[in-house]
């Protein structure tokens with residue numbers, strides 16, 4: 001049996017926003033340069049402004065690129081939750097456990113229907129765990145690769161620009177602890193996207209308590225001593241330089257994903273590196289995450305609304321919690337351009353590969 005949740009008309013989700021909990025980090029983990037998991041913040045980076053005029057293509061030949069063809073499921077997130085639960089000796093209270101990227105897709109659904117999504121979800125011990133359906137992601141990636149691209153610049157190079165910007169704008173320690181030589185020669189650093197710092201937060205939309213894991217690009221100053229206090233995280237983004245009203249419209253549309261992504265983890269600041277069409281960094285702009293929805297609304301051409309995103313996701317998750325009360329594996333699917341989300345059971349027992357044996361063995365002891 002398929003249960004469906006209508007996305008449209010999205011206007012029914014407009015108006016004042018449902019209560020939102022400020023995301024609080026309660027744990028973190030790092031992937032090192034070989035993408036090996038480590039508890040803690042060893043891969044945290046500090047923001048330091050990059051040099052304008054740098055060619056973001058520099059070093060593309062040496063790019064160490066993470067091979068994302070393997071399905072990583074929720075493994076690192078579950079490991080981090082397990083370590084946290086061992087410390088507190090109690091289960092986390094989230095109704096929903098997932099990666100930030102998954103919830104970003106759900107929140108964006110009212111205004112972004114081109115791509116669609118497929119996720120796997122399972123209910124286990126009072127929480128719904130949601131992962132990407134990796135098989136589907138692979139297929140859509142292949143399709144994207146086959147698309148003939150209008151730009152003369154290969155897509156892999158354009159994708160590299162984003163990672164290069166991150167390497168150019170961060171230091172592995174605070175400014176005081178970093179050598180002047182490193183700062184001056186950041187353009188020579190090898191770009192490696194296997195390395196990541198991930199924050200694990202407790203947050204909430206409407207009536208749902210949510211545990212999210214997601215990558216944070218950098219920190220502005222230092223982590224506060226008190227756990228859960230707001231952190232001056234920085235999200236780094238690149239975008240094509242704005243030369244016309246049409247460019248501005250496109251940029252404001254892109255801001256929806258920037259905003260959702262940062263809003264969900266409590267990242268207060270986004271630094272946009274504007275680049276020329278051929279990848280030269282030409283301008284930096286700091287944006288306050290919280291002011292993005294009102295800023296785009298004032299201009300009135302972006303075609304999205306933050307409250308609608310929040311209220312839609314909040315209503316959908318509440319509904320999902322009513323639908324998914326049994327064990328087994330469910331598919332959560334939105335076909336491209338479809339006006340609704342479908343949820344149907346694909347396995348009647350167990351939890352598929354969403355929950356690791358290690359995590360289950362831990363929870364049994366709890």
Ligand code: A3P
Nearest residue numbers: 158159160161162163165215217236237238239
């Ligand atoms: P930009 O966002 O500056 O283009 P993030 O900003 O989420 O930390 O991601 C860092 C970079 O990874 C992006 O930089 C982009 O280059 C690449 N990236 C992230 N998500 C992607 C996607 N869905 N498809 C292609 N590239 C992606």
Ligand code: MG
Nearest residue numbers: 166215216217
């Ligand atoms: Mg990032």
Ligand code: MG
Nearest residue numbers: 217235236237
């Ligand atoms: Mg980024």
